Amino acid sequence: MTLEEVAKRARVSTATASRVLNNIDVVSEATRKRVLQAASELRYHPNVYARTLAGGKNRTLGMIVSNIGNPFFLDIFRSLEDLAAQNGYEVVVENTDYDPERLVAAVRSMIGRRLAGLAVVVSEMEPYLIEELAAQALPIVFYDVGRPAHNITNIRVRYEKGVQRGVEYLYSLGHRRMAFVGHHAALGPLREREATFLRTIGDFAGVEATTVTSSDSPSGGRQAAHELLESNFAPTAILCVNDFMAIGVIRELRDQGLRVPEDVSVTGYDNIDLAEFVVPSLTTANIPRRRIGQIVFEAFTGKEPRGSAEQEILIVPELVVRESTGPANHGGHAKGVA
Amino acid sequence: MTLEEVAKRARVSTATASRVLNNIDVVSEATRKRVLQAASELRYHPNVYARTLAGGKNRTLGMIVSNIGNPFFLDIFRSLEDLAAQNGYEVVVENTDYDPERLVAAVRSMIGRRLAGLAVVVSEMEPYLIEELAAQALPIVFYDVGRPAHNITNIRVRYEKGVQRGVEYLYSLGHRRMAFVGHHAALGPLREREATFLRTIGDFAGVEATTVTSSDSPSGGRQAAHELLESNFAPTAILCVNDFMAIGVIRELRDQGLRVPEDVSVTGYDNIDLAEFVVPSLTTANIPRRRIGQIVFEAFTGKEPRGSAEQEILIVPELVVRESTGPANHGGHAKGVA
DNA sequence: TTGAAAGCGGTACCAG
DNA sequence: CTGGTACCGCTTTCAA
Secondary structure (H helix, E strand, O other): OOHHHHHHHHHOHHHHHHHHHOOOOOOHHHHHHHHHHHHHOOOOOOOOOHHHHHOOOOOOOEEEEEEOOOOOOOOHHHHHHHHHOEEEEEEEEOOOOOOHHHHHHHHHHHHOOOEEEEEEEOOOHHHHHHHHOOOOOOOOOEEEOOOOOOOHHHHHHHHHHHHHHHHHHHHOOOEEEEEEEOOOOOOHHHHHHHHHHHHHOOOOOEEEEEEEEEEHHHHHHHHHHHHHHHHHOOOOOEEOOHHHHHHHHHHHHHHOOOOOOOOOOOOOOOOOOOOHHHOOOEEEEEOOOOHHHHHHHHHHHOOOOOOOOEEEEOOEEEOOOOOOOOOOOOOOOOOOOO | OOOOHHHHOOOOOHHHHHHHHHOOOOOOOOHHHHHHHHHHHOOOOOHHHHHHHHHHOOOOOEEEOOOOOOOHHHHHHHHHHHHHOOOOEEEEEEEEEHHHHHHHHHHHHHOOOOOEEEEOOOOOHHHHHHHHHHHHOOOEEOOOOOOEEOEEEEEEHHHHHHHHEEEEEHHHOOOOOOEEEOOOOOHHHHHHHHHHHHHHOOOOOOOEEEEEEEEEOHHHHHHHHHHHOOOOOOOOOOEEEEEEHHHHHHHHHHHHHOOOOOOOOOOOOOOOHHHHHHOOOOEEEEOOOHHHHHHHHHHHOOOOOOOOOOEEEEOOEEEOOOOOOOOOOOOOOOOOOO
């Protein structure tokens, strides 16, 4: 079904048909009706590709994330999508699963879409990709990678603040043996998080630390906890790089007969909705995902004078204390004895 | 950056440039190199819209879901996306949040994309939309709505089987007061699920039942459980329409000092990954989301003779017993006393 | 092996 | 108020 067929049936030119379909108010009521009639009879739906090509405009936004299975990323996407839908935009997501190759493919595909804006929320960013993106005439928002530049907005999270607050809190509770559970240590931003933890621990006298890394999922968390318990480190507190993994860590702890937080305290990061619902609920650092979605949307659709889009936005996570943390149990826990 | 600019820089025609970029093996190695060189220098990325319009082909699949925040839908999407990525396709999702208006917009937008296939996994489907979709020359897969027709594959879940098995199991455990927690009772498929529960209960002598409805989220589950506890029904078992809500139900029960499953048994539905990780883990009915993603993908890309695509696929959920269910506590539970 | 040119399905400007 | 028409950027014959 094409515009031409609709026009023919309504006995008008494609120009007029186009006007009617785009609500350009100059068409007589009579022809207008004929066109609408024809369009609906033919169940006509304009071809987005032709429309975009010809019009030069594009109402779609893009977003690339590392793991859409992790509610953290999903929430940002949903927030952006809601705003987009309310304002007549659409958003297409691409998931990379932390795979640099998929990221490259995603970036190329996104550039090819000639989007109204692209949000890049990934951990596996490589410098040359940032260059490639920066070279495009495309509004971009980077989350946690890259630096602000022309047409590039940067959202930076003071990740270390959340870690500090967490460690500090656990320290005040008497914890002296802490473990960090992360994932994808090979990727810069993630390795940096682990380093941040270690660095922070260095500021507290008499604290011993270790780290484990697995995959970004509850299952990965479970596996990490398993390794931790197999080793002889016996932490009294486990800090997880995010809530998603913390859920798995807690599960494994309980399966091994350890109580949380009586025997071991656990913290997450992100404050996903689930953090409040799991048992025990998670002590975590809040990252305002909804607000991030808004910032992204505004960066793309805001009407500030061109160029002012170049900015950096800082987010400082707050600690949210819930049930998964408590006083250290220095008596040591007897593994296997609940 | 356009093909023409690349062609110019490489001193060839756009036709040749196009050939090189599409790996059409007839170009001499020398010119081939020049074109590639030029393309990379200019950081050229083909315009997907122009490409699709001109080529008449489309490697993108569409998917419409009711609530991408619910892991059930998300898993199907991810499964489809993985397969797509592996085979050079892309998939665009649209979320409706159970809102019929957003569904209409999504359907229109999807049709306008001239997709290689569209999967519709929603609960708010209206007949006329099915007509509209069926009228398009577009391979479609409906999940739980519509009926098979030309170019339409239908995936139907024997929802009632899962409910029967759940009720039967709880009955054998001595439960005689059961409640059903659902959402969006105004939508056909969802109302039907509630009705299925009630109908099933009818097959078991001496069982009393009630239903509550809230929103599709842990938070909705919590609220539903709250209502249930406020009423004087005092169920010994709560069957939730899905795992996502069950998580909230369990949380509320515990907050009210009730133990699961000692005081109240809870079941979910879907068997999302989380079901295994929450505490207590969920007794639920398994729906093979990964397989559904595969079925969808194959329906769109399979090379069966045209027309054979018209089929109906039946899925019969199996009960998965975990920790959230146990023998009925007929002594009655003292609310507020753990 | 390469180029010219005809579309693909619309939009928007220019006349009438 | 309506029609003619020149593109948008790329793919794909058809000839050379």
